[in-house]
Amino acid sequence: MSKIKNSKRTILNLAEALLQDKGFNGFSYANIAAELGVKNAAIHYHYPSKEDLGIAVMQRYRERFKLWINNSRVKDLTPEAKLDWFLSIYINMRADQGKICLVGSMEAEFNSIPDGLQSEVQALHKDLLTWLQAALAEGRDAGVFTFKGEPADKAALILSTVQGALQMARALGAKKFHGVIQQIKLDLLK
Amino acid sequence: MSKIKNSKRTILNLAEALLQDKGFNGFSYANIAAELGVKNAAIHYHYPSKEDLGIAVMQRYRERFKLWINNSRVKDLTPEAKLDWFLSIYINMRADQGKICLVGSMEAEFNSIPDGLQSEVQALHKDLLTWLQAALAEGRDAGVFTFKGEPADKAALILSTVQGALQMARALGAKKFHGVIQQIKLDLLK
DNA sequence: AATCTTACTTACTAATCAGTAATTTGTCAA
DNA sequence: TTGACAAATTACTGATTAGTAAGTAAGATT
Numbered sequence: 433m434s435k436i437k438n439s440k441r442t443i444l445n446l447a448e449a450l451l452q453d454k455g456f457n458g459f460s461y462a463n464i465a466a467e468l469g470v471k472n473a474a475i476h477y478h479y480p481s482k483e484d485l486g487i488a489v490m491q492r493y494r495e496r497f498k499l500w501i502n503n504s505r506v507k508d509l510t511p512e513a514k515l516d517w518f519l520s521i522y523i524n525m526r527a528d529q530g531k532i533c534l535v536g537s538m539e540a541e542f543n544s545i546p547d548g549l550q551s552e553v554q555a556l557h558k559d560l561l562t563w564l565q566a567a568l569a570e571g572r573d574a575g576v577f578t579f580k581g582e583p584a585d586k587a588a589l590i591l592s593t594v595q596g597a598l599q600m601a602r603a604l605g606a607k608k609f610h611g612v613i614q615q616i617k618l619d620l621l622k
Numbered sequence: 623m624s625k626i627k628n629s630k631r632t633i634l635n636l637a638e639a640l641l642q643d644k645g646f647n648g649f650s651y652a653n654i655a656a657e658l659g660v661k662n663a664a665i666h667y668h669y670p671s672k673e674d675l676g677i678a679v680m681q682r683y684r685e686r687f688k689l690w691i692n693n694s695r696v697k698d699l700t701p702e703a704k705l706d707w708f709l710s711i712y713i714n715m716r717a718d719q720g721k722i723c724l725v726g727s728m729e730a731e732f733n734s735i736p737d738g739l740q741s742e743v744q745a746l747h748k749d750l751l752t753w754l755q756a757a758l759a760e761g762r763d764a765g766v767f768t769f770k771g772e773p774a775d776k777a778a779l780i781l782s783t784v785q786g787a788l789q790m791a792r793a794l795g796a797k798k799f800h801g802v803i804q805q806i807k808l809d810l811l812k
Numbered sequence: 813a814a815t816c817t818t819a820c821t822t823a824c825t826a827a828t829c830a831g832t833a834a835t836t837t838g839t840c841a842a
Numbered sequence: 843t844t845g846a847c848a849a850a851t852t853a854c855t856g857a858t859t860a861g862t863a864a865g866t867a868a869g870a871t872t
Binding site: 471 | 818820
Binding site for chain 3: 623625651662663670671
């Protein structure tokens, strides 16, 4: 009986990577078990159902995001630096390795994932939008961003863009992704 | 033995809807067969493998798009009307019914779909980008669009945006999607 | 020392999946 | 009417899936 170190955390890490890589319907308990050198049932012991596992991944991500935005290292940034920080989250997802964001992955399969997981996706998407909207409003008030319309719509646009661009990178390469990131800034900065 | 009317076409229609709805890993031959009141094997008769079926859907879509853009009713439009036509494709996908675009659906599952299908996704995405890029360049030259940077990057941004926005609509509603469409135009028109 | 708990294994179920082979049914043309 | 072909059925395979129940080994608690 070989034991996993930090079992719950290790499983979540692997599940998160698999979700970004293959989606909820694209991975199985067997994938995780094999990678960790244990049996399927060992994963079920920690996360009884696949829904439980998916929810745990999403909740951990939400809490991580909450911690970041409430930390002074992000909170006290200028609006422009806040945007850069936000975009860096997506840049660091390694489009060059074909990873996409959790929200995009789950929303693409939204109609075939469990209800409880749908709610978590919804909640995370709202969290991201709320923060980004505030950062955009702050930046426009400070005179460093320019855009027409409502901050809510501009935030939804930017979030949709990065989500879509990560997916595009899979088919057309990471270079295209970075072009889009650049364009977001061109469209926003004075 | 109950026969399907226009079997190949009917199957493709259903497969396309299922792809937009549940993704490649999210539907099965049984879904299609049940809907048509026929057995699984009847679908395999027309499309031996799931990869064949997926490829057929993508190829039909590409040819449809090719026909449209080479038709004078699109070709002779003003740049602004061309943009509206393009966006209407995505608006007509019925975000309110939770449908997303084929490209987004396939790219989200890119790492777990057959190779031949990956190539088709790639090809369609390139087709869309190429056309949009030309329309944007034409519009900027004509003085009706304003944007910084390269038309290629702006085209990639807009395509990523609509793709992501359709997915967002599933979690946050169609209203949000329409807000993003509006914002695309605000960001582009003088 | 005895017991309880954690983390896992073994062994299984029931369902679903894509796909195949052999056969039957229906239609149309010569 | 017969034969050819298309389109479907029946009946199956082997793989994979999520999930469960019972049992075991090791460590912690009492």
